[in-house]
Every structure is written in C-alpha cells, then in structure tokens.
Amino acid sequence: MFKMSKPLLSVITTVYNCEKYIEYSLNSLFSQKFQDFELILVNDGSTDGTWSLIQSLTEPHRDQVTLISHDDNLRIPTRRNEAISLSKSKYLAINDGDDFSFDYRFQGQIEFLENNPDIFCVGGLAERMNGKDVGGIMDYPPERHDEILNMITKKCMNPIIDPTTIFCRNVFNKLGGYTLEKSIYTVLDFDLWTRAILKGYKFHNIQYPVIKYRINPKGMTILHKKEMIKAHMIVWRRFMREYKK
Numbered sequence: 001m002f003k004m005s006k007p008l009l010s011v012i013t014t015v016y017n018c019e020k021y022i023e024y025s026l027n028s029l030f031s032q033k034f035q036d037f038e039l040i041l042v043n044d045g046s047t048d049g050t051w052s053l054i055q056s057l058t059e060p061h062r063d064q065v066t067l068i069s070h071d072d073n074l075r076i077p078t079r080r081n082e083a084i085s086l087s088k089s090k091y092l093a094i095n096d097g098d099d100f101s102f103d104y105r106f107q108g109q110i111e112f113l114e115n116n117p118d119i120f121c122v123g124g125l126a127e128r129m130n131g132k133d134v135g136g137i138m139d140y141p142p143e144r145h146d147e148i149l150n151m152i153t154k155k156c157m158n159p160i161i162d163p164t165t166i167f168c169r170n171v172f173n174k175l176g177g178y179t180l181e182k183s184i185y186t187v188l189d190f191d192l193w194t195r196a197i198l199k200g201y202k203f204h205n206i207q208y209p210v211i212k213y214r215i216n217p218k219g220m221t222i223l224h225k226k227e228m229i230k231a232h233m234i235v236w237r238r239f240m241r242e243y244k245k
Helices: 022-030 050-064 076-085 105-115 145-155 169-174 185-198 225-243
Strands: 009-015 037-044 065-070 091-094 119-130 133-138 166-168 202-214
Touching (some): 009 022, 009 076, 022 037, 022 050, 037 050, 065 076, 091 105, 133 202, 145 185, 145 202, 145 225, 166 169
Parallel strands (some): 119 202
Antiparallel strands (some): 091 166
16 A cells, blocks of 8 residues: 655544544544645544544545554553654644644644744644534643743643644654653653753744644543642652752
8 A cells, every 4th residue: 555755744643432523633634734744543442433433534545544453542652652653754743533623733833843943842722622612712821932931830830732732753752752651641741841841952832723622521631630630740840850950
C-alpha cells in the first residue's frame, strides 16, 4: 500500500471507547486546509464499536493513515509514545479522539513554527464543547513564553491545552518522550512541558481557538480529577526545585 513520503506533520491520536465522538473528530482532520500530514491512530483496547468505525471512516484516506489496534488498555502515554515512534515528520500534532480541530488549525500553527524556529511547541485557545454545543472560550493560556513560564511558577497552572499543541519531533525525542511514571501519567503533558522548559525550550500560544474541547463525562479530566490534581502538584514541585537551582 502506498504511503505518504515524509509528510511535514504527523497527527497523533489515541482512542479508547470514542464511538460517540470519533467521526466528528476525524472529519475535522480530513477537512484541514493543510493536508501535508499523516494520521497515526492507536486504539487502546476499546470495548465498544470505536475500532470498526475508525476502519470505515479512514478507508477513503488509507494512504494518509496508519492504524494500530490493541486488545489491552495501557493508557495514553504508552500509546502516544508508540505512535510517535512510527512518525518521521518534522512536527507532531496532538488530536484527541473526542475533540474537533478547526479547518485552519494546522495551517496556522505550522506557519507559526516554520517562521519561529526558536519555538518548540505552539498551542492555542479552545472552545468548550458539551455535545456539539459551545460552552465558552478557554482563553487562559498566555501568548508569550515569559507569560507561560510565569503561569507555572506564580500560579501553579498548566499554561498549555494539550490537544491544541503542535511541537517539534526531534526535541520531543531528545526529552525522552512522555513519562511512563504511574504517579504522574495523568498529567503527561504538564510533565513534558516542564521538562522542556528546564532544558531551555520555548513555548507559544496562538490567541484564538484552534479546537473545540469536549467536556466528556467519561474522560480522564472528569473521572480522574483527584488523581490529576495530586499528579500535577508532584510535577510542579519537581519543576520548582530544579528551576530555582
């Protein structure tokens, strides 16, 4: 089967029981104005109809898509690392299987990174989505790196919305990928951002919504809220110890 030869962007999607939302999410990818991307999608042991639906939805785009399916559920960090290990692109985009990317997302973020080679990762704002209804703008992510750093150090907040991000693959690999540490796996993104900052890499947030972020009652943010708060504080304290040295 013919595959794209080294696209500029690899879109990384891991899914677990996303049957209700995956069509909406995938359609937003294949409708992007920027199409020089491959989609690497890993099914993390779904027990509903997610996998069969994905196979059907991606068939017309099979030259652009790599599909991997597992019977066991090993969670997001393991599956993202697996997907990224298969990529050869310059940039990586995170797309959650229950979110929606606006058709201008990839084009705007890739143009920004190409014009700002000192930036490791670019994120953006997001519209909250409950069902398909918008529930306001998540506009807290600051724009510049110094503001992003200040939000971490002074406010103890994660200043980057994970599924809005596109970042440089070679730097991600230098950082050792996503953590597999059980105590902090729920905040794999915040851990990655803080490790990158300690290594001198810079961030930026585009100041307009690039995705619709689903408030999923069965998502990690809802089901593992207490665990995530504890993990967030572990990562933040580690970062502050190293940052103050």
